Amino acid sequence: MTSFVFPSPPPSPESEALRTQVRAFLRQELADRAPIDRAQSWNGVDPAFSRKLGQRGWLGLTWPKRYGGQERSALERYVLLEELLAAGAPVGGHWIAERQSGPSLLRYGSEEQKLAILPRIAAGECFFCIGMSEADTGSDLASVRTRAVRTDEGWRVNGAKLWTTGAQHSHYMILLCRTGPVDPERRHAGLSQFLVDLTLPGVAIRGIANLAGEPHFNEVVFDEALLPAEALLGGEGEGWKQVTGELAYERSGPERFLSSFTLLVELIRVLSPAPDERAQIAVGRLGAQLVALRRMSRSVAGLLQAGADPALEAAMVKDLGALVEQEIPEVARDLLADGPPTAASRDFAAVLAYTSLHAPSFSLRGGTREILRGIIARGLGLR
Amino acid sequence: MSEPFPDASGDMLRETTARALRDLLTDAARAEMAGGAMPQALWRGLEELGLPYALLPEEAGGFGAPLAQALSLLIVAGEHALPLPLADAMLARFLLAKAGVEAPPGLLSVAQGSEVAIDGRGRAGGRAWGAPWGRHAAAIVVVAETAGGPVILAAPPSGLKVEPGADIAGDPSDDLRFEAVATSPAPFSVLEARAAGAATRALMIAGALRSVTDMTTQYAEERKQFGRAIGKFQAVQQNLAALAGQSASAAAAADLAAQALDAWGPGLIPAVAVAKVRCGEAAGAGAAIAHQTHGAIGFTREHRLHRYTLRLSAWRDAYGREAEWARRLGAHLIAAGPEGLWPALTAI
Numbered sequence: 001m002t003s004f005v006f007p008s009p010p011p012s013p014e015s016e017a018l019r020t021q022v023r024a025f026l027r028q029e030l031a032d033r034a035p036i037d038r039a040q041s042w043n044g045v046d047p048a049f050s051r052k053l054g055q056r057g058w059l060g061l062t063w064p065k066r067y068g069g070q071e072r073s074a075l076e077r078y079v080l081l082e083e084l085l086a087a088g089a090p091v092g093g094h095w096i097a098e099r100q101s102g103p104s105l106l107r108y109g110s111e112e113q114k115l116a117i118l119p120r121i122a123a124g125e126c127f128f129c130i131g132m133s134e135a136d137t138g139s140d141l142a143s144v145r146t147r148a149v150r151t152d153e154g155w156r157v158n159g160a161k162l163w164t165t166g167a168q169h170s171h172y173m174i175l176l177c178r179t180g181p182v183d184p185e186r187r188h189a190g191l192s193q194f195l196v197d198l199t200l201p202g203v204a205i206r207g208i209a210n211l212a213g214e215p216h217f218n219e220v221v222f223d224e225a226l227l228p229a230e231a232l233l234g235g236e237g238e239g240w241k242q243v244t245g246e247l248a249y250e251r252s253g254p255e256r257f258l259s260s261f262t263l264l265v266e267l268i269r270v271l272s273p274a275p276d277e278r279a280q281i282a283v284g285r286l287g288a289q290l291v292a293l294r295r296m297s298r299s300v301a302g303l304l305q306a307g308a309d310p311a312l313e314a315a316m317v318k319d320l321g322a323l324v325e326q327e328i329p330e331v332a333r334d335l336l337a338d339g340p341p342t343a344a345s346r347d348f349a350a351v352l353a354y355t356s357l358h359a360p361s362f363s364l365r366g367g368t369r370e371i372l373r374g375i376i377a378r379g380l381g382l383r
Numbered sequence: 384m385s386e387p388f389p390d391a392s393g394d395m396l397r398e399t400t401a402r403a404l405r406d407l408l409t410d411a412a413r414a415e416m417a418g419g420a421m422p423q424a425l426w427r428g429l430e431e432l433g434l435p436y437a438l439l440p441e442e443a444g445g446f447g448a449p450l451a452q453a454l455s456l457l458i459v460a461g462e463h464a465l466p467l468p469l470a471d472a473m474l475a476r477f478l479l480a481k482a483g484v485e486a487p488p489g490l491l492s493v494a495q496g497s498e499v500a501i502d503g504r505g506r507a508g509g510r511a512w513g514a515p516w517g518r519h520a521a522a523i524v525v526v527a528e529t530a531g532g533p534v535i536l537a538a539p540p541s542g543l544k545v546e547p548g549a550d551i552a553g554d555p556s557d558d559l560r561f562e563a564v565a566t567s568p569a570p571f572s573v574l575e576a577r578a579a580g581a582a583t584r585a586l587m588i589a590g591a592l593r594s595v596t597d598m599t600t601q602y603a604e605e606r607k608q609f610g611r612a613i614g615k616f617q618a619v620q621q622n623l624a625a626l627a628g629q630s631a632s633a634a635a636a637a638d639l640a641a642q643a644l645d646a647w648g649p650g651l652i653p654a655v656a657v658a659k660v661r662c663g664e665a666a667g668a669g670a671a672i673a674h675q676t677h678g679a680i681g682f683t684r685e686h687r688l689h690r691y692t693l694r695l696s697a698w699r700d701a702y703g704r705e706a707e708w709a710r711r712l713g714a715h716l717i718a719a720g721p722e723g724l725w726p727a728l729t730a731i
Binding site: 004005006008019082086087261264265266268269271272275277279280281282283284285287288289290291292293294295296299313316319320370372373374376377379380381382383 | 596600603604614615617619620621623624625627628630631632633634635636638639642656657658660661664705706708709710711712713714716717718719720721724725728729731
């Protein structure tokens with residue numbers, strides 16, 4: 001039997017109670033947020049909004065209380081995330097910290113690291129970026145060349161990370177770099193992770209404009225940067241194992257199929273007075289995909305809650321999710337009728353432009369389509 | 384009826400059903416069915432397991448398992464590309480029981496659509512179509528809209544004129560004309576009955592896609608070209624990953640439909656719409672990859688893949704194609720409006 005099984009998402013009445021609270025909060029907080037801002041989805045950054053979530057205890061929801069968490073379930077966290085994303089809330093500041101840096105710290109961090117950082121993430125005051133990709137290291141993560149050398153004072157880092165989303169807003173990076181010799185026989189050996197304070201001397205952040213002209217991602221250059229000895233995260237040489245452990249968190253969430261959701265909302269705003277049959281069929285097809293994906297993503301949340309490692313299922317959610325995220329602008333463009341502009345049609349056109357220009361990244365970031373399908377093929381026993 | 388499933392857990396139901404289908408669906412039985420004949424031993428075997436009664440409450444002959452578990456037997460039927468009208472036999476008894484109408488013994492089928500007029504004495508006459516294996520049925524269940532509301536009837540062969548037909552798989556799908564058949568009020572709409580039928584097809588598609596994924600993966604591991612298994616080529620691996628994704632997505636959508644059928648409330652229509660659209664799309668995309676991987680041998684009647692391709696197409700057609708259900712779902716979502724879209728999606 002080679003098929004993947006996504007068990008029915010377990011019932012979670014407490015999640016639905018939380019959903020009601022989150023919706024009421026967002027109705028109030030986001031009343032004046034324009035469609036074009038909502039369209040930024042998890043790229044939208046607003047540190048004040050992140051702090052408000054922290055004050056409500058809505059960051060690190062599943063974490064132990066001693067680290068600032070609430071010890072609630074992965075299913076409740078899932079509901080919170082999908083409500084934030086569907087509403088187009090500016091979650092980009094804390095997103096990576098809450099999604100994967102925090103869980104990595106929880107798993108591999110020292111007690112000092114956990115106590116120092118996790119409560120600040122949970123308060124919405126500490127943002128993270130991911131230091132994995134480099135100029136010559138995209139999908140082939142084992143080829144990283146940034147190197148940390150142990151010295152008497154700590155770790156001396158040289159190299160450069162690339163495509164680092166949100167580095168300009170972040171306080172810390174979890175850096176993957178080489179600490180041991182390159183061994184062609186054991187390519188995944190000799191890598192380690194570090195908790196890097198981005199204000200340290202020798203760390204420079206330079207924005208890179210994306211297709212849409214926005215500096216979402218960055219180059220982060222390490223020039224003789226000196227990290228304290230205690231910056232090592234987890235075990236020396238354990239970097240590969242630790243990085244792959246993050247992937248189920250990174251790939252299965254609702255942000256993997258809701259990136260274009262604001263466009264669907266605006267499409268329905270312009271269609272709803274008089275939808276024709278063609279529009280109904282097109283919207284119905286998209287809706288069916290979203291509902292099926294949502295069910296799969298909730299299923300993964302249930303597996304995470306049960307302590308399973310659903311990395312394969314997560315790869316599948318992300319692969320299918322990017323397809324629908326990229327299909328939404330295609331369908332929306334096709335349904336847009338020319339005519340005299342109205343306020344709604346201007347909003348729609350702006351959101352369509354934004355989403356169309358970001359769509360190519362949906363099947364690149366967090367693991368390309370080809371890498372994800374390679375992982376799935378391995379799960380099928382083909383590799 | 385005996386109790387073949389004293390411990391009526393879903394897994395046990397599925398395993399026993401799978402074993403029976405493996406044993407009973409012989410090449411001889413398939414050849415018999417291909418000519419439109421009913422293989423009596425096969426059907427008797429399914430009857431003896433109580434499968435046509437699976438959706439009934441325990442006191443009416445059901446297994447006492449939750450409805451969603453009983454419905455998952457249709458996934459097993461799909462895994463075996465079962466040509467016989469097990470889904471229809473289950474559905475007929477399910478709908479009659481819901482309406483409080485006593486079901487006749489024997490093989491029951493259900494017509495997928497009808498045009499019915501009620502005479503002065505409250506009896507129904509008209510035509511109905513798309514009844515799987517209707518020519519062999521002891522009665523055909525029809526749900527119809529009338530001026531007085533929806534009605535259900537079980538037309539016996541004596542009151543029927545059957546016009547034999549076939550679906551795209553070549554399996555019997557018959558039309559019928561009938562006169563003066565007694566009716567009962569149906570406590571559900573024609574659309575709800577259609578949704579129940581569509582859900583059965585979504586479940587079978589999910590099962591068939593699971594088997595298609597397995598057999599296609601296995602074929603890619605065995606078939607060698609250029610000195611290695613074709614499954615070692617990245618182009619083939621990428622396709623198979625997409626097939627597995629379609630299969631998993633269809634299964635998630637079909638599971639949603641099964642739960643909605645169990646709950647039988649206002650959420651039924653949107654949930655079944657999701658399932659029929661998603662499973663229909665997945666059937667098309669999945670079968671295409673399976674054939675691409677199998678090459679010429681998969682395009683023969685000799686290879687078993689054809690059984691699945693044929694039924695995936697037939698089940699995709701039955702009880703409304705993707706466009707019909709997508710239009711219904713799309714109208715529902717657009718009517719919810721921009722602010723209501725997300726609540727409407729999360730309610731499904």
